[in-house]
Amino acid sequence: MTQTSDNVTWLTQEAYNQLKAELEYLSGPARTEIATKIAAAREEGDLRENGGYHAAKEEQGKQELRVRQLTQLLENAKVGEAPAATGVIAPGMVVTIAFDGDEDDTLSFLMASREYASDEIETYSPQSPLGSGVNGHKVGETVEYELPNGKLASVKILEAKPYTG
Template identity: 55%
Template sequence: MSNDNASFLTQEAYDRLAAELEQLSTEGREDIAKRIELAREEGDLRENGGYHAAKDEQGKIEARIRQLTAMLKEAQISEAPEADGVVRPGTVITACIFGDEERFLLGSREIAGGDDDLNVYSEQSALGASIIGMKIGDTGSYTAPNGKEIPVEILNVETYGG
């Protein structure tokens, strides 16, 4: 039974995200609670910049905890698929998009970790959903958020090396 909201994650990415979730859920929450308490002791909360900054950070931590919890719950964990010429989540795609050659990972940004040189497109994005299952040499298009049809040609499919 597959889940349309599931994202492909390598075991390494899953473990890294699970460790981040554990850290945020324990030490992260404890640290921010201490900062909020110290800021409260400073007095008037309406004009207390430290208190408001700590509360903002608390909101960001809680949002990240919710995001990680949902992602890890729905993740499909496996090795990056071996490239066989077919576009799949977890593969690196080289495509001609609107006349420009672009190379990107199809999957979650979380897979790429710190690889800032590689663009990442979700398999649920307009582009990602439109190219899944395409083969090298296939052409198609997707509808951009502005309503414009963007032509796509698959030039290469590679195994993601992490």
């Protein structure tokens, strides 16, 4: 679970450990693997027309970007517990909403930063239009928020419970 506030990201211990393990892998074994790929591709000859070399260098760039992102995130992380089940929407909660108050058109999502995204449940950050629209509101409230195209959308908050992961 995460909550971002003034460059401080709140993480559960589990999320912190998961991100730290990813950083350790990317900083160690993954760097060795990509260096091996680059060296092998270099031996194939002319680098200007070497697709394998360019693909490996691009992959290396993506890995290094992720290393920098994780390093910054973990340096600014504050580890804490998941939010309590108070009915108030906060990062770390699974929220169920009904679009335009239609309880047949619902969405359940985890309110957390993208670092906590998974295939199990859709994740919306507190800074997203929907996330910022419902953040701090209570179950039962109807909330309007602005879509990226400038239009307004309305949702009714049906449920909010701590994510148990």
